[in-house]
Amino acid sequence: xxxxxxxxxxxxxxxxxxxxxxxxxxxxxxxxxxxxxxxxxxxxxxxxxxxxxxxxxxxxxxxxxxxxxxxxxxxxxxxxxxxxxxxxxxxxxxxxxxxxxxxxxxxxxxxxxxxxxxxxxxxxxxxxxxxxxxxxxxxxxxxxxxxxxxxxxxxxxxxxxxxxxxxxxxxxxxxxxxxxxxxxxxxxxxxxxxxxxxxxxxxxxxxxxxxxxxxxxxxxxxxxxxxxxxxxxxxxxxxxxxxxxxxxxxxxxxxxxxxxxxxxxxxxxxxxxxxxxxxxxxxxxxxxxxxxx
Amino acid sequence: xxxxxxxxxxxxxxxxxxxxxxxxxxxxxxxxxxxxxxxxxxxxxxxxxxxxxxxxxxxxxxxxxxxxxxxxxxxxxxxxxxxxxxxxxxxxxxxxxxxxxxxxxxxxxxxxxxxxxxxxxxxxxxxxxxxxxxxxxxxxxxxxxxxxxxxxxxxxxxxxxxxxxxxxxxxxxxxxxxxxxxxxxxxxxxxxxxxxxxxxxxxxxxxxxxxxxxxxxxxxxxxxxxxxxxxxxxxxxxxxxxxxxxxxxxxxxxxxxxxxxxxxxxxxxxxxxxxxxxxxxxxxxxxxxxxxx
Numbered sequence: 148x149x150x151x152x153x154x155x156x157x158x159x160x161x162x163x164x165x166x167x168x169x170x171x172x173x174x175x176x177x178x179x180x181x182x183x184x185x186x187x188x189x190x191x192x193x194x195x196x197x198x199x200x201x202x203x204x205x206x207x208x209x210x211x212x213x214x215x216x217x218x219x220x221x222x223x224x225x226x227x228x229x230x231x232x233x234x235x236x237x238x239x240x241x242x243x244x245x246x247x248x249x250x251x252x253x254x255x256x257x258x259x260x261x262x263x264x265x266x267x268x269x270x271x272x273x274x275x276x277x278x279x280x281x282x283x284x285x286x287x288x289x290x291x292x293x294x295x296x297x298x299x300x301x302x303x304x305x306x307x308x309x310x311x312x313x314x315x316x317x318x319x320x321x322x323x324x325x326x327x328x329x330x331x332x333x334x335x336x337x338x339x340x341x342x343x344x345x346x347x348x349x350x351x352x353x354x355x356x357x358x359x360x361x362x363x364x365x366x367x368x369x370x371x372x373x374x375x376x377x378x379x380x381x382x383x384x385x386x387x388x389x390x391x392x393x394x395x396x397x398x399x400x401x402x403x404x405x406x407x408x409x410x411x412x413x414x415x416x417x418x419x420x421x422x423x424x425x426x427x428x429x430x431x432x433x434x435x436x437x438x439x440x
Numbered sequence: 441x442x443x444x445x446x447x448x449x450x451x452x453x454x455x456x457x458x459x460x461x462x463x464x465x466x467x468x469x470x471x472x473x474x475x476x477x478x479x480x481x482x483x484x485x486x487x488x489x490x491x492x493x494x495x496x497x498x499x500x501x502x503x504x505x506x507x508x509x510x511x512x513x514x515x516x517x518x519x520x521x522x523x524x525x526x527x528x529x530x531x532x533x534x535x536x537x538x539x540x541x542x543x544x545x546x547x548x549x550x551x552x553x554x555x556x557x558x559x560x561x562x563x564x565x566x567x568x569x570x571x572x573x574x575x576x577x578x579x580x581x582x583x584x585x586x587x588x589x590x591x592x593x594x595x596x597x598x599x600x601x602x603x604x605x606x607x608x609x610x611x612x613x614x615x616x617x618x619x620x621x622x623x624x625x626x627x628x629x630x631x632x633x634x635x636x637x638x639x640x641x642x643x644x645x646x647x648x649x650x651x652x653x654x655x656x657x658x659x660x661x662x663x664x665x666x667x668x669x670x671x672x673x674x675x676x677x678x679x680x681x682x683x684x685x686x687x688x689x690x691x692x693x694x695x696x697x698x699x700x701x702x703x704x705x706x707x708x709x710x711x712x713x714x715x716x717x718x719x720x721x722x723x724x725x726x727x728x729x730x731x732x733x
Contacts (some may be wrong), residue, residue, distance in 0.1 A: 175614045176594035178601065183589065200454025230555060235528075236545040254528040255600050258551070263589035264525060265555065269562035270584025273577045280573035284566045287580070296476065296556035299470035306547050308471065321468045 148423075150430035153229035154197060160210060161196040162188075164218040168271060182252040183259035183267075190243045194363075195220040195334040198356070198431065200339025203370050205418075205425040206348050213341045215275040216286065216393040222268035223294050226247050227303070227330075229261040235387070236307060249296050265294075278341050292332035302326025319397040327367070328360030334427070335359075351417050352428075359415035365407040366436045367392040372400065378439050406435045441716075443723035444584050447490060452502060455481075455491040461564060475545040475553035476560075483536045487656075488513040488627040491649070491724065495631025496717040498711075501639050504635045508568040509579065515561035516587050520596070520623075521522040522554040529600060536651050540700035558587075564594070571634050579630035594624070595619025602684040612690040621653030621658070628652075628721070638666050644710050651707035652725050658700040659729045661686040665693065700729045 165187060172180040185208045188365030196217035203213045209218075232239040232247040233254060239247055249257035258294045272300040292298055309318055335356040337406045357399050371386045372395055418425045458480060487562050489510035495504045503510075519565040525532040525540040526547060532540055542550035572596045583590055595618030602611055628649040665680045665688055679686045688696040707725045711718045 154529055175598045175611070176618075179589050179594060179597040226555075230551060233551070235551060258523060258526070258528060258599060259593050259597050259600075262519075262554075262558065262595040265558055266584055266588035266593060270581050270588060273580035275582065280577055283577065284573055287566035288563050291566065296469055296472050297558035299558060300552050300556040301472060303474040304552050305468045307552075318468070325469075372527055372693060409621060 148426040148430055149429065150434055153427050153430070154164035154192075154434075157197045157200055157210065158193045160214065161193045161221065162216060163183050164202070164214045164358070165221060168218060168222075168267065172418075173283075178252065178256055179263055180259055182256050183225075184250055184265050185251060186229050186242075186248050186260070187264070189245050191221065191225065195330060197333065198335040198428075199338035199341075201425075202335040202337075202428040203342030203432060204353050205352060205428055206339050206342040206344030207419055207424060208342030208344075211247070212278060213270050213275070213338055216278075216283075216337060216341060217334075219268040219271040220290065220330070220337075221252075222264045222271065223299075226261040226264035226268070229257055229264070229300060232301065233257060236303075237385075250410055252349075275341070279343065282340050282343065286333075286340050287386075289333050289337055289340070290330075291331040296335075298325050298329030299327075302329070305392065309392040312392065314396045316390055316397050319392050319394055322392060323361055323364040323394065324374050327364040328357065331360035331363055348421075351420065354405075354417040355414045355428060355432070358410045358417065359435055362407045362414070362432070363435050364412040365394045365410070366398065366405055366438065369400065369403055369407070370438075370440070374439065411436055441719040443720065443727055446720050446723070447727075449555075450490045450493055450503065453493075453507065453730045454486045454511060457489075457507045458514060459609055461511060461515075469550055471545065471663070472556055475541060475572060476518075478544060479522050479535075479541050479553065480557070482517070482538050484514065484518065484676070485579050486514060487724075491624065491628040491721075492631035494718075494724060495628040495645050495649075496635030498645060498714055498721055499635040499637030500717060501631075501633050501635030501637075506522040506568070506631055507569060508564050509571075509576075509630060509634060510566040511547055512561040512629075512720065513583065513623070513630075515557045515564065516521065516583070516592075516623065519554040519557035519586075520715075522550055522591060522593050524555070524596065525678055526550060529596075543571065561613075568591075568634070572636065575633050575636065579626075581629055581631050582633070583623075586622040588630050590624075591618050591622030592620075594623050595622070599684070601686045605685065607688050607689045609684055613684050614628070615685060616654055616657040616687065620657040621650065622658055624653035625649035641714075644708075644713065647710040648707045648725070650720060651703045651710065652728055655703040655707070655725070657686045658687045658696055658726050661688050662693065662696055662700070663731075667732065704729055 152427055169184050199213055199217040199220055200210045229248045230239050233249055240250055261386045274285055304324050306322050306326055339352040371383055374383045376383045411432045462473055462477050490675050492501045492506055492510035507575050522541045527544055533543055568576055599615050599619055632645040665677055667676050668675045683703045704725045708722055
């Protein structure tokens, strides 16, 4: 299958969905709308919405069915980047080749733009029409767990607090599973649930999601060591500079590469019972560790 | 009716509900759990959850039916206070007589504790069982609008940006309606919706909520001028010092007091068709402008 074309098509669909969420920046709150959309349309890969759509398609549903929910996952991802870049957190000036949100809008508006995106994400989820309301409430709970203190927020706290501490494998595993893995896992799993997949299929896709979530973060860590800052649109080597606890730092670069390859193989294994409608998921798994940014 | 006893009983119910949301602070994410619960149990009035419960009771439902949803509103309120107190925002050291979250846990953890509370709020909403799922999705959308950039976050952005600017009545009205009014309105209205009130009853309670939301913020502004800092557990006169756009600054103290009284009368008028089950709402309206903190 042609993953590049698939990603281009779904990305266009997601961008269209995202554009319809926010009004033109007018009135008193114009600045926060500007700040939210600045980061939302700064060139993200839309990996989480695409995974949600591909998860729905793998169980036989249409992309359009899950589109609002899929878009809401990008809002959550974008808010996390804005808050992560703030001076009290990672203090980054550049993201995807552009000045970070607080560099453009100031720290107070950036903080509130993040809050606004996170809140709007859940409003948008609950506005997904034409799906089973029980399934919708289930995936809202799933996304809430994955994004909150039991998931992404928990991972970020530990990530920040671990800077400069001795590298420790259980700590790396915790950070990876929570900071990045949880939301990626929830994205693809929620697609399968909203797409009315059987519990068996949902379980298989959930297992796939867990594996690629970890592989994605390991790949990110490796890119920070080996990547090209021009391709990536941000500085590399930041993890080492900030003394971050990373997978390559914990087990070495070679072992890190082996682990991500094993995880991708396992993720493909989880999809064994699926037909060609799961091909996008299969391609995405391989793409995750081969990407250059 | 004995509002003091009613508030005490419902507060105990809400506190019990809130206590069951978070686990003991253990494991890697212990610090963020500590930070979230520190602010959550710092002595809040629980006004929003109590309004939600009273809204449900006014249309004949039981408090227990809406309890998880009601608790989630307190999570949203608490997150907004933590972020509002941060140095990049209002830079406050004291809240309810205690050091603010970032003074105890540092700015990074405070930021993430706020994010964690906001996210958990929506997870908890979606976990409200035993209610109509369509009604539940409707109130999640309502809370999302009220808390997000079209509501509270929008009001906070404008509040921060207006500091030091000439006092302007439309600006005050915008800040009041959005920063505080929107979530108070959503709290009582969501109770009536989840309690399966008729559309006519929901509309009446929505009108009540709009009036008391505005009255509440005017009362807050007046307390900042006339209140006793010991009773309030925080400094007074902060609005004037920070050159905040307030209602008394816009129209004068006398006119501000007249306006809040008029709003409370109008809120009582909106409840004319209700029987004694709406008495808690009636008492709360009066309490809102008579409170000393």
